[in-house]
Amino acid sequence: MEELLFGKLTWDSVIIVQEIEDPNLNTFITAGAAAMIPIGGVMIVALLWWLKWWKPLISWVTSVDHKRIGVMYIIFAVIMLFRGVVEGTLMRLHQATAIDGGFLSADHFNQLFTTHGTNMIFFVAMPFLIGLINIAVPLQIGARDVAFPKLNQISLGLTGAGGFLIMISLLIGEYATGGWTGYPSYNGKLVNPGVGPDYWLLSIGLSGIGSTLTGVNFAVTIYKMRAKGMTFMRMPLFTWTALATSILLIFAMPPLTACCAMLGLDRYLDFHFFTNDMGGNLMNFINLFWMFGHPEVYILILPAFGVMSEIAPTFAAKRLYGYKGLVAATMCIAVLSFMVWLHHFFTMGQSTTVNAAFGIATLLIAIPTGVKVYDWLATLWGGRIRFTTPMIYLCGFFILFVLGGFSGVVLANPTLDYQLHNSLFLVAHFHNVILPGTLFGILAAIHYWFPKMFGFRLMESWGRLTAGCWIFGFSVTFLPLYSLGLKGMTRRTVDYTDPSYVPLMIVSGVGSLFLSLAFLFLLVTFWRSIVNRKKLAVPFGDPWDGRTLEWWTPSPAPEYNFAVLPEVHSLDAFTAAKEAGTAYDPVEKYEDIEMPSNTYYGLIIGILVSAFGFGLVWYIWWMVIASFLGCIGTMIAYAFLPQRENIIPAEEVRRIDEAWRREARETQGITRDEESNETNKGLARPDILPSV
């Protein structure tokens, strides 16, 4: 009876119980992490109760507004980033002391590097970027919403379900120990019959379906919903990279779904896809995983490139240099990213010819990437540069990302890879591209678009300090790992005996403390800015003298984005209108605006899919069946429920929009010298000659 109700779940599965039964520093850390879940949950509920935020919370989680969904993605990602940073710091501190045995058990250490990788890729970087795409793309193309608003909510629900599974594994049971790539046979049933690999494959498999749907949604949004006159070659570069990312999501996520499903069939139903006996072949898993895994790398980096392509021209007050080249380079990288997956396992027994072909294809990617870096540099050349927080990230990116790219070129050579694979050199390489590339891009974008979401800027003082801390922390933590890798230290090592590793390991450990500090400063930036939000308000909506459409509407952007949908005649349409002096001219005709109204659809699907995943992990079959039928029932029910639309009357739109335009015409804007001052109310006065 108990098995029928709870499956494999017992009291001993709860991590805190394990700490009570066997107390030591290692179990104390696991128990502390586990306790974060209920304590954090209770604190959040108490806070919501105390602040009476239930109603706003409901209106957010049921919202289909792309901006709100984007913000929810980002909040989710920040919470997961907290966990990821703590895990990373723990591992670095452990390795710094590992010559004396360190303070973590081997199994705990293995879980840490597995969750750290899975978490950072799937639940930090991807939600961050998808959140930014959600916020910026419809605004940049002059649309009122995405193509499928409800589907967007469901994608968020699925991502949340994946996040729930990886979080609950802290409290109940254990996570996988086989690294973020989860190779069989180690993650097969024979070696690992526990719940860890099931948590792993369900959390990424289910959230992966959400990412596929996001890809579909944004590809259709960009193809079909652009403003009048916005041809493909007039789209902002961030939108281009979002399109490339969407295409990658559409084609690269199915291999992940497929290989998770197959591994699941092996584990649950004794199939023989990847087993060692009975005709299974584990290389099939590795190939499928990296057919997803390599495009995934570009899913992570392309939007960051897009952000840099927005920041460089804005903060240099110049047109983007080599727009066409950047578009071509973006699409080149997107295509090439499908042709290089094998370089993740050069050493796994292919012929030299195959290795050489994939090595050359990999080296080719350096060309379009190089084109991009030169284009950004040329954009800055001779510009009216302001050294704001996003620009600091851009500078860090220039130097550090290029370094990471170079080490990638080294690794792309199969002969060298035989020496370097599985060493800390590799760990240094991919952190060197993901942190200065993706993370710096994300943080720069948050500073850049924050006013558009919330109506006030983030504080420059704290922002700059945070940026410096990330750059310094990154350099101190990860650059020594190159050297250690060349000395032969392998990755994922729980202990070592060579004393020559110790000094640099300690340096790296200290660096990780700076990264933790940087995360703390990021939170402080948010907190101090919220406190000072009145002084930092930018109601006119254009705090940086922006060039693209998203700045051509008040901040925070209204639910319907644009009172009147803009018409585009050139690249950088907003700059063109400002230079012609027509940006805030009165509009004659307003129309009723139809917006989709709130729905519980995504929330219900998210909760049911979470239950589905949890039930599968613990073999609680009634829960699996009930939640699966519940999902189908929900979809059918929503197919019959009337679709409600919110009509915003033309008169109300006119009242708000006319006031904004009139005030903008009557107010004198600020020049770029005052950009970081309190006088910046989001109305820009061009103070240099029209851009060339």
Next chain:
Amino acid sequence: MSESKTESLHPGLNLGEEHGEDHLEAETSVFGFWVFMMSDLVTFGMFFIIFASSVTALAGGPGPKELFNLGSVAWQTGFLLLSSLTSGMAVLSLKQEHADTEVPRKKLILWLLLTALLGACFLYREIADFIDMAANGGGPTRSGYLTALWSLVGLHGLHVSGGILWCLVMVVGVMVRGVDRRWKLAILRWAIFWHFLDVVWIAIFTFVFLGGLI
């Protein structure tokens, strides 16, 4: 948009201008579904790749010659191809006689039900074959080859089951609410889905069954 009204808005059968705004709405909706189908095609592609790499992984178990019942597979193919025709007729009746009157609605419902019935016949034969295979020692846990076979054919079967359920929901929807925009768009998307399953089945028939018996 007005000048392009007569052009085809998306690949496949378009609703006409006489459908008012519905045919414009179909542009986004149907295009989005095409994109999703491309993604689904990649999923099938992955199962095909695994199957192709597992044809020799018999592990001493039974192979195609011992397990396949080509007569039954031919029947399945016939049912599915015929159901594609009837689903096409459903869309045609939707397109030509768009007015929400009783007669075209009855026609539409009839074609939809016929499609669902043919789909069910297909599934019935497929499941019977699976049961036979399992009884002859050809269950999915027997070898890598059988794992890949069951998964690929089973994935297609799951899609067909989903398509039948979707079809029945639409029949109820059309009966309850009439042929309004929502159900029109649903039928257009479902038709793409159904034809897609036919195409996938032809690949399965050729490579898995005929290829296996050569």
